[in-house]
Amino acid sequence: MKLTTEKWLDIAALNDIPRRGGRVLKVAGGCIALFRTNDDQVFALDDRCPHKAGPLSQGIVHGAAVTCPLHNWVISLETGEAMGADEGQVATYSAKVSNGRVLVGQECLRLGMEPADG
């Protein structure tokens, strides 16, 4: 069954995430990486690089992409897809900023309950 994103979860203040940086959000099933870009967009992805499960939340954020700290794969924050010559994809969740708060779609609570791409 597919959950819709009508319901948003209030996670944090926007300023809790450094600009061009990330934070880890722990949920029951594991870790979600929340990113804030230079122009204050936010994105939520599984915190596991499709390559060797590196913690994407610890990577360098540039444009709408993050470079994994383990082996420099570059992952699109918008699609979760590996960019350049690499292939792979990480699950993404809806996220937005509203009144200075970071909201994440409640489908993120499903993390770990079934395969991320499932």
Next chain:
Amino acid sequence: MVDSTKTDNRERLVVIGNGMAAGRVLEELFERERDRYRVTVFNAEPRVNYNRIMLSPVLSGEKTYEEILIHDDAWYAANGVELIRGEKVIAINRDERKVISAVGTVADYDRLIVATGSQPFIIPVPGHDLDGVLTYRDLDDVEAMLAAAEKGGRAVVIGGGLLGLEAAAGLKARGMDVTVLHLMPTLMERQLDQSAGYLLQKAIEARGIEVVTRANTHEIAGAAGAVRAVRLDDGREIPADIVVMAVGIKPNVDLAKDAGLEVNRGLLVDDLMRTSDPAIYAVGECVEHRGQCYGLVAPLYEMAKTVGAGLAGDDGLAYRGSLTATKLKVTGVDLYSAGELAEGDDREEIVLRDAAHSIYKRLVLQENRIIGAVLYGDTADGPWFFQHIKNGTDISEMRETLIFGQGFAGAGPLDPMAAVAALPDDAEICGCNGVCKSRIVSAIEGGQATLDGVRATTKASSSCGSCTGLVEQLLELSLGGDFARAVADGMCPCTDLGHGEVRRLIAAKELMSIPAVMQELQWKTSCGCAKCRPALNYYLLATWPGIYVDDQQSRFINERVHANIQKDGTYSVVPRMWGGITNPTELRAIADVADKFAIPTVKVTGGQRIDLLGVKKEDLPAVWADLNAAGLVSGHAYGKALRTVKTCVGNEWCRFGTQASVSLGVQMERFLWGAWTPHKVKMAVSGCPRNCAEATVKDFGVVCVDSGFELHFAGAAGMEVKATQLLCKVVAEEDVLEHCAALLQLYRQEAHYLDRMHKWLARVGMDHVQAAVVEDADNRRDLYERFVFSQRFAQSDPWSERAAGRDSHEFTPLEGPKLEAVT
């Protein structure tokens, strides 16, 4: 006769002068009709056509003559143009339609172009004809200045306008002491108002150039026929080995006047650029059109379009005069001026000043239209304002935010790509050649996919080149991923500039932040990438110690959290053990920490330190607090920084030891720790030539011998195994420290980010390093002191800062979601 070929009965076109205007006329003509004329060009200079507006970069050493050629010999050959060099035309016989050169060459013409340009004013003060009084007009002048600068000494530049200041900056860059004399109270008063002139004077003085305003030259004093000094009206005397007169230009009209053509200040032309003789065109700085004489390249090129069209039989492309904009070509001084700047009863102005950043912007308005703009310090919006001046845009709607320029949208940092995308189709991209955005875009849509291709078809970015970044952004906007930039030695795909160039420009343009670098150097991405950002962060840190604020988000996670990330996402920490020495208290603290935080692995590293592996990120601050409590500080095992100084036991215990290698290693490590470097730096001190500390595969290694210390450097034992090179031998321990710090500082100043010392050495060469660090004691001391200065800001333990709570967001995950949903 130049050409007696009877079979070629094409019309004969003769061009007098081979400057930028003449060259451009021929290009415009050949684009329309390649074979209509048999063309002969007379050039008084013994050269091909070169880019005169780039003489200042040649003078300052940023470009060579070859790099500023517009048309080389092959071009003349390919286009069948006969170029007669080094012959000045001395007469035009209009009745017989011939020109005659000083050496007697005669050329018949059907059409003639006079493009004799202008000549510099010489103020006729006593002494103006002494040896060493130069002008600044052509390559001969530049060569004369370069020859003078080689001897060093003092230069006086008379004239604080565009040319004078460029000459002054060039001569200063070549090592001369320079004074600029300017008659008016402020510099460049024709283009700038007083406020901008003041900022400019400060910037010029900050480069070590002396500026004297209200300076009326009384005479040039000489000795033995050569310049000795310049004397002012008020009696002041300024010593000078050369004097450069750069007070202005006047149209070169003697030839035209002698030929009976109508001449006022310049050679008079109509809107089709025809002189009073319909067979004769004139173009460039020698002409006077609607009462105006021009000394900038953009109008010349517009005139050339008209002449080229006229020669091809198209009289529909009349020239109606130009609005001009000026940029000063002195690296590191950003100045833009366009249109009318005088105040007037019917004129209003909008001014923005930012004293802290030396930014000044002023717009002159008349009836809700911009008629003039001066920008100092931040000139990015210059072309945008210029476009509004040209279009006569009614700005009443945007008046409130106008001064903030195009990028003002009320939020977020500027994205240069978005700014380019937002430019209107008729926005001028290349000011030199008058090329607008739509012309470039249609060239790209017509199949041009490279910068060179666009240059060849539109001429955009082919003159002074300052719009190259814009043109590339247009390529990128149109072609997206298909645009292959010239990345040969670029840092990364975000820029075409190489590491060396970026470092040079950071210093020259005094760029103090990553956004400033990206803005000024026209980065192609809005916030860089994981390659360039850490490099820029390092370069800024190395260039501006104590001023630049480190950008944590541009550091790799290891340096951001001061621990090594491992394959499972846990971290390892390595406390510093000075020179490899520890004691029971420290060992106990390490053991306690390992127990308390259930750290699974405790390992001795290759650099004689203890590594605690498998620490959870959340535990890091607490682990550090405990280690700090026992006196242990961060070992920087994660950083591009000094890692370890490995030692043997030296003469304290070893029967072969010649010196106290342990205490020397401790001293070195205590002195050098914390210094950020282009890549990791490892060191060792061996107490004797048996070299138990393996000093000869380190970035810097000391091998103690009976008579003192052999200093080695540029070794490595990683991906590439390199034995060290011998730097020198010294006698005392303090000499070791001074040489080591000086070497490290030179490496920090010159290496590309992520170059180990041996890679840097391979690029700069052994002679360079030895000259800077060994042979020149003053320079060594200078490097040493710069190192010591920057250590004032580097030697604070990052662990204790984090344990005390700094950047705590790095170590605490966000709480799980609050489950009450919001809409």
